[in-house]
Amino acid sequence: MSRWRSIWLVARREVLERGRSRGFILSMVFTTLIVAGSFILPSVLFGDEAATRIGVVQPEPAGLGLAITTTAAQLDQEVEIVPLADAAAGEAGLADGSIAAAVNVPADLSGPGSIRFDEEPDSFVTQLVTAAVVALRTQAVLLEAGVSQGDLLAAQQAPAVDAVDPQTDADGGRFLFANIGAVLVLVGVFSFGFTVLTGVVEEKQSRVVEVVLSTVRAKDLLIGKVLGIGILGLGQLALFMAAALGAAAVTDQFVLPETTPTAIVLLAVWFMLGYILYSTALGSLGALASRMEEASNASTPVTVVAMVSYFVAILAVTNDPAGPVAQVATYFPPSAPFVVPLRAAFDAIGPVEILLSIAVTLAAIWGLFSIGARVYAGAVLQSAGRMKIRDAWRSGGE
Amino acid sequence: MLEVNDLAKRYGQVVALDGATFTARAGRIVGFLGPNGAGKTTTMRCIFGLARPDRGDVRWNGQPVDREARLRFGYMPEQRGLYPRMRVGEQLSYFAQQHGLSGTDANAATARWLDRMGLGDRSKSKLEELSHGNQQRVQLAAALAHDPELLVLDEPFSGLDPIGIATMTEVVTERARAGVGVVLSSHQLDLVEDVCEDVVIIARGRIVAAGAIDELKERSGRRHLEVEVVGSGSAWLDGDATLTVLQRTGDRVKLLVPNDVDLDALLARARAAGEVRTFAYQPPRLSEIFMEAVTPADSPVVEAAR
Numbered sequence: 001m002s003r004w005r006s007i008w009l010v011a012r013r014e015v016l017e018r019g020r021s022r023g024f025i026l027s028m029v030f031t032t033l034i035v036a037g038s039f040i041l042p043s044v045l046f047g048d049e050a051a052t053r054i055g056v057v058q059p060e061p062a063g064l065g066l067a068i069t070t071t072a073a074q075l076d077q078e079v080e081i082v083p084l085a086d087a088a089a090g091e092a093g094l095a096d097g098s099i100a101a102a103v104n105v106p107a108d109l110s111g112p113g114s115i116r117f118d119e120e121p122d123s124f125v126t127q128l129v130t131a132a133v134v135a136l137r138t139q140a141v142l143l144e145a146g147v148s149q150g151d152l153l154a155a156q157q158a159p160a161v162d163a164v165d166p167q168t169d170a171d172g173g174r175f176l177f178a179n180i181g182a183v184l185v186l187v188g189v190f191s192f193g194f195t196v197l198t199g200v201v202e203e204k205q206s207r208v209v210e211v212v213l214s215t216v217r218a219k220d221l222l223i224g225k226v227l228g229i230g231i232l233g234l235g236q237l238a239l240f241m242a243a244a245l246g247a248a249a250v251t252d253q254f255v256l257p258e259t260t261p262t263a264i265v266l267l268a269v270w271f272m273l274g275y276i277l278y279s280t281a282l283g284s285l286g287a288l289a290s291r292m293e294e295a296s297n298a299s300t301p302v303t304v305v306a307m308v309s310y311f312v313a314i315l316a317v318t319n320d321p322a323g324p325v326a327q328v329a330t331y332f333p334p335s336a337p338f339v340v341p342l343r344a345a346f347d348a349i350g351p352v353e354i355l356l357s358i359a360v361t362l363a364a365i366w367g368l369f370s371i372g373a374r375v376y377a378g379a380v381l382q383s384a385g386r387m388k389i390r391d392a393w394r395s396g397g398e
Numbered sequence: 399m400l401e402v403n404d405l406a407k408r409y410g411q412v413v414a415l416d417g418a419t420f421t422a423r424a425g426r427i428v429g430f431l432g433p434n435g436a437g438k439t440t441t442m443r444c445i446f447g448l449a450r451p452d453r454g455d456v457r458w459n460g461q462p463v464d465r466e467a468r469l470r471f472g473y474m475p476e477q478r479g480l481y482p483r484m485r486v487g488e489q490l491s492y493f494a495q496q497h498g499l500s501g502t503d504a505n506a507a508t509a510r511w512l513d514r515m516g517l518g519d520r521s522k523s524k525l526e527e528l529s530h531g532n533q534q535r536v537q538l539a540a541a542l543a544h545d546p547e548l549l550v551l552d553e554p555f556s557g558l559d560p561i562g563i564a565t566m567t568e569v570v571t572e573r574a575r576a577g578v579g580v581v582l583s584s585h586q587l588d589l590v591e592d593v594c595e596d597v598v599i600i601a602r603g604r605i606v607a608a609g610a611i612d613e614l615k616e617r618s619g620r621r622h623l624e625v626e627v628v629g630s631g632s633a634w635l636d637g638d639a640t641l642t643v644l645q646r647t648g649d650r651v652k653l654l655v656p657n658d659v660d661l662d663a664l665l666a667r668a669r670a671a672g673e674v675r676t677f678a679y680q681p682p683r684l685s686e687i688f689m690e691a692v693t694p695a696d697s698p699v700v701e702a703a704r
Contacts, residue, residue, distance in 0.1 A: 001469060009495055013484075013492055016488075017483070021483075206481065206482055207477040207478065207479025208479035208480050210475045210479060213448055214446040214447075214471070214473045214475075215469055215493075215497055217465070381443075381449075
């Protein structure tokens with residue numbers, strides 16, 4: 001029987017056994033809901049905010065309604081002006097909640113008038129109406145004093161607004177994409193890498209490993225395990241991406257960058273590279289332990305490296321995607337899986353750099369696997385307590 | 399035929415195997431005996447490539463055992479182990495496929511063996527839901543489902559109730575009749591005497607005795623002699639240093655005697671003491687051969703035999 005069939009059988013067992021477990025399915029559904037929800041919720045809560053209704057008692061000064069809505073539009077807020085027959089209608093409107101405020105200003109602008117609220121004055125409405133009233137009254141005074149209409153308009157011109165590096169909607173999508181990518185790689189490393197770790201310890205603890213290894217090579221068992229759990233991980237990643245993209249499309253929240261398909265492929269590639277790198281390390285270290293608690297301790301160094309890499313990626317690299325930290329982290333295998341998709345999302349990395357980084361990471365995986373598989377083979381059959389890496393290395397090489 | 403040639407293995411300062419050599423033929427059941435720590439499990443692990451010997455090799459039909467050959471072996475390790483949360487049927491099918499069976503063949507073999515073990519209705523149960531005895535049956539089925547040519551069972555009877563032992567014995571005997579070579583280790587020597595045709599006795603990493611049980615008994619330097627002389631007790635024996643009294647019950651004495659003892663002279667002495675009602679000369683039990691074989695030459699054999 002070929003080695004590949006043997007590896008495939010191991011991988012298939014992992015997919016079937018874990019993929020069917022209630023825990024896995026529940027966590028999958030739950031996390032997908034969170035991913036989709038994090039897109040849909042904000043738009044439900046803040047997306048279609050109703051216009052603020054402001055009642056204005058008639059007769060009103062000429063241009064008051066227009067002044068209020070114009071100012072509101074500048075502040076990116078929607079306001080609807082509701083004409084009120086008299087002050088009593090305003091009181092009634094406030095009482096039944098059909099208007100947020102009742103504005104009563106003398107039509108001849110002889111006084112500042114009043115703004116009434118139902119319970120609590122709203123500072124936004126207050127400022128909005130105050131600005132409009134003050135502007136109208138100042139204008140009236142100035143016109144009376146003989147200031148020309150033209151000068152007045154010139155004086156009321158707003159300052160020009162500009163940005164050094166204007167953010168477009170696509171940039172927003174890009175930023176989000178980059179961060180979600182980094183989180184997903186982290187999830188891949190932690191949730192699926194640790195599944196490999198626990199799987200190795202369980203096999204060792206239940207002693208089934210001796211039966212398995214009477215026909216399967218230790219190295220092949222590790223490959224099959226990493227592969228099978230990786231397939232589940234990739235499936236979950238696909239589901240998350242579909243949920244995220246679907247939710248984003250439905251809510252129309254972000255303009256997806258044109259590079260989205262490339263970014264997704266890149267994310268999948270790095271998800272797998274990161275997962276394989278870390279799970280190989282975790283699997284080999286897991287073999288050293290004979291109980292779960294020992295395995296968690298043994299895996300601490302790997303966990304720390306993954307966390308540090310993640311934070312370097314989302315803090316330093318996001319801040320300066322083409323800076324020196326980002327450059328170095330691109331060719332450091334433990335951090336590359338977090339950094340490269342992030343830089344790519346910001347369009348701050350070229351294809352040559354990406355390929356080079358993939359090559360470096362693959363080489364690291366190969367090296368780690370050569371060491372890890374030997375440690376695994378040496379340790380996985382020893383059931384007496386926690387083993388030292390050096391002893392496992394020695395006995396694995398026999 | 400399985401040939402174990404000059405296996406040696408050290409774990410640090412501990413010598414596990416020190417030149418162990420023996421053979422196991424097709425269709426024969428070999429009892430692999432030895433005190434704890436003698437090297438039985440290490441030998442079995444070497445057969446399955448789970449431990450690599452420092453010296454020597456294992457051959458199957460004249461060829462060094464490799465992975466291809468091991469696919470036709472069945473193994474029941476001393477420390478039992480299967481996947482606790484995997485369904486019994488899928489589990490057996492998985493192991494059969496790992497031994498090279500196609501999915502269809504593996505499923506058919508699984509169904510056959512589960513029925514044979516009386517577990518036909520438990521195929522969909524998780525292993526951990528089964529009783530200890532039934533888990534042992536599944537473990538045996540896992541070693542058998544791919545129809546191996548060689549069966550290596552490490553302590554197959556340990557932890558089994560009499561019914562489990564009967565099933566195990568029956569299955570193993572049947573497989574041997576079908577031409578399968580069987581090597582099994584056990585401390586239950588009476589059971590081994592009933593089940594096995596050949597024994598290999600290992601002590602301190604070396605094979606100290608090997609062969610057909612009957613031949614070993616024949617070759618043994620000792621015999622059992624049971625004598626009953628009416629009314630004389632065992633007084634007629636006193637003073638003979640070549641005889642060892644194992645048991646005295648009234649007039650009946652059980653003796654351990656050298657195989658070259660002068661039976662005629664002994665019988666004459668007994669007759670002189672009184673009426674001889676029993677005079678039975680028998681080969682030793684396997685347990686005595688075992689003790690004789692594993693006891694270092696410089697320590698008193700007879701003391702140990704008691």
